[in-house]
Amino acid sequence: MSDSKHEEIHGVSSAVEETPQVIAGYGETAKREGAKTKEVRNAELYAAIEETEIRRWSKTSIHLYFCIFTAFLCACANGYDGSLMSSILAMDHYQDVFHVGLTGEKVSVVTSLYTVGSIVITPVSAIISDKLGRRKCMFVGAWVIIIGSIVIATAETLAQFVVGRFLLGVGIQIMVVSAPAYAVEIAPPHWRGRAVGFYNCGWFGGSIPAAAITYGTNAIDNNYQWRIPFICQCFACILVIFFVWFIPESPRWLLTQGREEEAVAFLTKYHGNGDPNARLVRLEIEEMKEGIRIDGIDKRWWDYRPFVTTHSGRWRFAQVIMISVFGQWSGNGLGYFNSTIFNVLGYTSASMQLLLNLINSIVSAIGAGTAVCLTDKMPRRTVLIWGTLACSITMAINAAISIPIANTGTISHTKGQAALAFYYLFNVVFSFTYTPLQGVMPAEALETTTRAKGLALSGFMVSTISFISQFASPIGLGNISTNYFWIFVGWDLIEVVCWYFFCVESQGRTLEELEWVYQQPNPVKASQSLDKVVVQRDGTVTEKIEVGA
Numbered sequence: 001m002s003d004s005k006h007e008e009i010h011g012v013s014s015a016v017e018e019t020p021q022v023i024a025g026y027g028e029t030a031k032r033e034g035a036k037t038k039e040v041r042n043a044e045l046y047a048a049i050e051e052t053e054i055r056r057w058s059k060t061s062i063h064l065y066f067c068i069f070t071a072f073l074c075a076c077a078n079g080y081d082g083s084l085m086s087s088i089l090a091m092d093h094y095q096d097v098f099h100v101g102l103t104g105e106k107v108s109v110v111t112s113l114y115t116v117g118s119i120v121i122t123p124v125s126a127i128i129s130d131k132l133g134r135r136k137c138m139f140v141g142a143w144v145i146i147i148g149s150i151v152i153a154t155a156e157t158l159a160q161f162v163v164g165r166f167l168l169g170v171g172i173q174i175m176v177v178s179a180p181a182y183a184v185e186i187a188p189p190h191w192r193g194r195a196v197g198f199y200n201c202g203w204f205g206g207s208i209p210a211a212a213i214t215y216g217t218n219a220i221d222n223n224y225q226w227r228i229p230f231i232c233q234c235f236a237c238i239l240v241i242f243f244v245w246f247i248p249e250s251p252r253w254l255l256t257q258g259r260e261e262e263a264v265a266f267l268t269k270y271h272g273n274g275d276p277n278a279r280l281v282r283l284e285i286e287e288m289k290e291g292i293r294i295d296g297i298d299k300r301w302w303d304y305r306p307f308v309t310t311h312s313g314r315w316r317f318a319q320v321i322m323i324s325v326f327g328q329w330s331g332n333g334l335g336y337f338n339s340t341i342f343n344v345l346g347y348t349s350a351s352m353q354l355l356l357n358l359i360n361s362i363v364s365a366i367g368a369g370t371a372v373c374l375t376d377k378m379p380r381r382t383v384l385i386w387g388t389l390a391c392s393i394t395m396a397i398n399a400a401i402s403i404p405i406a407n408t409g410t411i412s413h414t415k416g417q418a419a420l421a422f423y424y425l426f427n428v429v430f431s432f433t434y435t436p437l438q439g440v441m442p443a444e445a446l447e448t449t450t451r452a453k454g455l456a457l458s459g460f461m462v463s464t465i466s467f468i469s470q471f472a473s474p475i476g477l478g479n480i481s482t483n484y485f486w487i488f489v490g491w492d493l494i495e496v497v498c499w500y501f502f503c504v505e506s507q508g509r510t511l512e513e514l515e516w517v518y519q520q521p522n523p524v525k526a527s528q529s530l531d532k533v534v535v536q537r538d539g540t541v542t543e544k545i546e547v548g549a
Contacts, residue, residue, distance in 0.1 A: 044283060045510050049190050052272060052280035064270050067186055067247040068195050074138055074179035075202025075439075076209075076236040077145055078172050083207035083335075083361050084229055085111055087214035090339040090350045090357075094226040098158050102340050106158075108471040111336055113162050115470060117169025118463035125177040126456035133253055134185070135244045137178035142237035144171030149237075153230040168233075173463065175240075177455045184443035185250040185451075188271050188280070189510050193375035196443055197436025201372055204365035204435075206236065211358035218354050252448040255288055263288070287512035288448070306450055307457070312518040319445035319504055320454055324461040326495045327438040330388065331395050331488035332430050333469035335360070340477050341423065344406050345416040356420070360427055367428035368435035375436045380507050381528075384499045387433025392492035394429055398422040399485035406481035444506040444514065 055061060088094050089102055100106040129137040148167030155161040180199055187195035210229065217228045251263035264276065264285060272278030307317040334341060338360060342353045371383070401419040405412060446454035476484040505527035506514055520526035 048280040048283045052278045070243040071179040071183040072202040074175040076206035079203030079206030080210045083210040086338045107474040112470040113165040114169040115463040115467040117166040118173035121170045122460040125174045126453045129178045129452035134178040134182035141174030142240040149233040180439045185252040196440040197372040197375040200439030207361045215354040323441040324458045328465040364427040364431040367431035371432040394426040396489045402482035
């Protein structure tokens with residue numbers, strides 16, 4: 001980061017002067033000593049990371065993984081439902097009790113009430129996260145989900161079942177406001193992408209067990225065929241309720257509450273190997289202090305104006321809108337109705353549909369897991385642009401193969417297999433592109449003081465788009481069958497254009513440094529700027545080469 005950038009963010013406070021700076025020059029160090037030059041997005045951060053080694057398998061790092069795993073369990077609870085209802089709809093005993101069918105208005109109501117609960121609770125979830133903290137918010141959400149699961153598992157009427165679905169949506173929204181914020185706020189800057197990406201892969205940590213459990217219980221010849229999967233939905237939440245008492249609070253949230261000593265202690269322990277003078281620790285503390293206003297927006301629960309009243313706020317909110325909407329409306333919402341799609345392709349038995357649903361969850365998880373391993377190395381823009389284009393292409397091929405089968409009603413084994421293969425491939429590509437970044441992008445785009453509200457708004461948009469998708473898809477599939485796929489083919493191409501012109505690159509920068517990026521006239525261009533540094537043979541950064549050198 002250039003000196004001008006640093007001054008714009010941090011001013012000239014004495015705290016900043018205490019941190020060693022990367023000396024600006026013209027590469028003379030490299031010429032004299034034979035060191036190499038390297039292009040990085042932030043010279044100060046790169047130097048701090050190189051000089052502050054965080055031991056990956058130390059006791060404190062392992063505990064940090066445990067903290068992130070607790071957030072991961074919150075995503076598991078969300079993912080469990082994403083696979084569950086698709087499988088439940090294929091079960092004979094469930095249909096015998098509730099008679100909802102596979103397409104039409106009843107299915108729309110049963111699936112979409114989950115998202116209605118999330119929409120209704122959105123403003124309250126942000127207040128809970130800002131007032132009680134990230135840990136306690138996860139705790140509250142877990143309890144609500146457990147109550148909702150019990151209501152559903154004991155349901156004898158469709159009305160009771162729908163109420164339970166509503167409660168599940170409420171609990172999930174409370175959890176997913178706090179959990180990604182917690183993951184991004186506790187992770188070291190150079191681990192942030194993997195940490196939050198791992199959190200969001202919790203979707204598959206829930207969907208795969210849900211698919212496996214429903215596949216197993218399908219053999220039960222009574223109502224426990226569908227009741228047991230809903231009982232099991234409580235498992236991840238029970239772990240969250242227990243684990244939150246053994247993890248520390250987010251240092252950024254602590255600073256917003258004026259609890260600076262606790263925040264510094266956290267960073268010293270988990271980011272500095274116990275050294276309060278570690279360069280990375282001092283850099284983070286300085287930037288957090290400048291980025292957090294003790295009397296900021298987080299103290300005014302009703303105030304959402306900063307998202308639209310400033311240039312920086314509008315650009316930040318634009319990133320949240322795009323990843324929230326595109327992450328739900330790229331064709332992935334069809335996964336709720338896999339049974340209907342498999343039925344069109346000729347896979348009509350319930351046991352086969354459940355098995356195919358399980359396979360779909362596994363291959364999608366492989367795509368997401370691969371992306372998580374690479375998240376801190378791959379530019380966000382590149383992944384989103386090319387990945388979304390690949391989603392459109394694979395969906396188009398799937399539609400082209402599936403439509404003749406649906407139109408003629410003649411089942412071709414070969415065409416059915418080909419369509420299924422490209423449906424799986426679409427889900428792999430989507431999971432690689434979006435699953436890690438659905439958690440990373442909103443959390444990175446938002447400031448600490450607006451993060452809870454921004455994530456609540458993100459959850460609101462996700463739930464709204466999911467509601468539209470879950471309500472419209474059964475009707476669309478029932479009326480025009482797989483022709484419905486073409487809507488997503490065209491929409492994905494629109495998304496590609498939006499990502500190209502409006503996506504701000506956030507990889508390789510601290511959360512606080514991104515404020516400089518968003519304040520520039522063209523944040524997209526500014527986000528792609530690089531610093532050139534001199535790196536000695538021992539890894540020490542001794543000089544930042546001035547532009548034009």
